[in-house]
Structure formats: structure tokens, C-alpha cells
Amino acid sequence: MDARNAHPAEEWPLPPSWMWSCQECTELYKAMKRAPEVVDAARKAGGPGVDYDPVDTVVTTQIRLAQHIATRHTAEVPAVDQACQRCVSDTTGQLPAVLVMEHRARHLFAPPSIVDLL
Ligand SMILES: [Zn+2]
Numbered sequence: 001m002d003a004r005n006a007h008p009a010e011e012w013p014l015p016p017s018w019m020w021s022c023q024e025c026t027e028l029y030k031a032m033k034r035a036p037e038v039v040d041a042a043r044k045a046g047g048p049g050v051d052y053d054p055v056d057t058v059v060t061t062q063i064r065l066a067q068h069i070a071t072r073h074t075a076e077v078p079a080v081d082q083a084c085q086r087c088v089s090d091t092t093g094q095l096p097a098v099l100v101m102e103h104r105a106r107h108l109f110a111p112p113s114i115v116d117l118l
């Protein structure tokens with residue numbers, strides 16, 4: 001048990017059911033959840049001197065899922081989360097709309113602590 005997991009900001013939300021009826025969503029979501037294990041296995045297999053960036057791999061899989069949702073499930077992207085600083089600042093219209101949509105899509109599947117980072 002990891003005490004940090006008890007914090008709501010670290011909790012992975014349960015993805016909405018429509019995501020499971022889309023094969024691409026399901027595959028991208030599984031790849032994202034598997035990413036830390038894949039990196040871990042690669043690191044063990046590769047031995048010392050091989051450079052792996054676990055954060056980079058995990059973030060990349062999240063971005064791919066967010067991009068897919070933002071472009072293919074535009075109607076399902078949640079509205080601005082008033083509790084999220086990034087969402088609120090996005091409403092100033094300074095960011096390209098697609099990036100705003102990708103960020104909001106991330107609220108569907110990523111813990112708040114991670115959504116804030118991206
Ligand atoms: Zn999908």
C-alpha cells in the first residue's frame with residue numbers, strides 16, 4: 001500500500017462507459033495503464049546504461065488517448081472544470097482550441113495531479 005494513493009488528486013477516475021465501446025479508446029487506455037510496467041520490464045531487460053524515461057512513456061500514451069478523444073469523441077469532451085486552474089486559464093482563448101480540448105479530455109481518464117501537469 002502506498003499512502004500517496006489515498007489522496008484523491010492521485011486517483012485514476014473510472015473511464016466513462018462509451019470509451020469501452022470504442023476499440024481505439026480501449027487499446028489506448030490499456031496502453032496508458034500498462035506503460036509503467038512496460039518501461040519497468042524494458043529497464044530490467046536492458047540492464048544498466050540503457051536510458052529509459054518512464055515519465056515520458058506514460059505521458060506519451062496519455063497524450064495519444066487525449067488526442068484521440070479530442071478529435072473523434074469531441075461531443076464527449078467534458079466542459080471546463082472550474083476547480084482546475086488549467087481549464088479556467090484555457091478559457092482566455094490564448095491556446096489553440098485543439099490543445100484546450102485535449103486537456104479537457106484528459107480529465108476523463110487521468111488523476112487531477114496529472115491533468116494539471118499537462
Ligand atoms: Zn475512441
Ligand SMILES: [Zn+2]
Binds near residue numbers: 084086087088115
Ligand atoms: Zn483542466
